Amino acid sequence: MLDAVQSNARMHEAVELGSERTSLQARKHEFVRDAIWVAAIDLFAEKGFEETTVDQIVEAAGTSRRTFFRHFESKRDLMAQPVMTFVASLTNAIESCPLESTPAELFHHVVVEVAQRTVADARMRKVMEIAAKYPAAREAQVSRAAELQDRLAEAFAKRCDNRITAYALSRLTLSALSLTYRVWYSEGKQDVMSAVQHVLAEFSAVLCNSGPRKRSA
């Protein structure tokens, strides 16, 4: 056995600055990852989520099973990954909101912004299509909901002095958006903004005792 291999010193750790790693290796890596994802989504759409095995995915993508699990944590991740990139969209929207905004304004701004951006995303639409068709795929999609929740709350916390407010914003934003997509989808994928307005109106009606009220605690 070659003992020298494992006892070699790692002196070259100087690559820790914020390098843009546009190297050829890195781009090949992204290329393979993308090929896997596209092949998988096509198979999911064609035969279903549970019915598609990892072996079939990697065979269609022209790679190996072991490589698959270096790019994705699990088969579920193929569905959850677009939702995760979604966090970037959310964070972006939060930061693009004026600093002096109230939580209510922040909420409204983020929902409107992200709803429009997401609907324009072809990958997200594909994933939503599959999730609407196969329950197991839908479950896989929300498998990281908790993590998404936490990360979003973290982003909101930078704009709130109150921690609970950040959590409330996080949950309300995700609830509003997920219902918006459902409404938009079921209403023939027409105008997103009308779906947003519809959902926000419903939310307000539930939480603000408008209309015939009887008693308030």
Add this chain to the structure above:
Amino acid sequence: MLDAVQSNARMHEAVELGSERTSLQARKHEFVRDAIWVAAIDLFAEKGFEETTVDQIVEAAGTSRRTFFRHFESKRDLMAQPVMTFVASLTNAIESCPLESTPAELFHHVVVEVAQRTVADARMRKVMEIAAKYPAAREAQVSRAAELQDRLAEAFAKRCDNRITAYALSRLTLSALSLTYRVWYSEGKQDVMSAVQHVLAEFSAVLCNSGPRKRSA
């Protein structure tokens, strides 16, 4: 009921209606199911969710792996099952609300009712304890979130003329409750009602301020 049994060969349908199936077989069935659940939860609390195998669970419960999967769809189900019985609590609360209530009143009623009932449930507390400790367990717990969402929306739909309103109620209720438990848990598990009020106040602040008003307090 005994008359129906002796009368004819259609006793299966007869026994089914009141779910009075307290036959010895059925009770043994429940007994085994319970033994599995208790053994599993203890092991999860002790060594973690992923670290516990089904073999270890059934060995501790004194049964076989095949039997385990006749009682539970999956290992995740052990965490999700209390959340599923939770639907009964929700449905109950919805039905116990006065018929002439507005959506806002219905929402408030259900959240208050279920929050108190859930906190008093020892099993639910155990599951929440484990979920707070191990992320994988938390993921397992929400694995049926979509199904829960749908069933709850269905129950709300019986009280709403509008379908979207039912969906909004469903999402808002679950969001409010899950945040309430988090707040209650992190604040030392004292008064549930104060946690409920806190969360509802935050939700209202986010959704009811359409114009620029007070900054976050």
Add this chain to the structure above:
DNA sequence: TATAGACTGCCACTGAGTGCCATGTCAACT
């Protein structure tokens, strides 16, 4: 007692996910 319909246990199988090692390629340094 006998028969039907369950619950159960055991065995074998597929599929997801992981660890280990061997190979090949890229980017540096001499």
Add this chain to the structure above:
DNA sequence: AGTTGACATGGCACTCAGTGGCAGTCTATA
């Protein structure tokens, strides 16, 4: 040039989740 280390990959073997089949056991009825 040539070497060296880092990294991406592929193959193999393993554990564990989950399922189907078959046989044995128990219960309730006729």
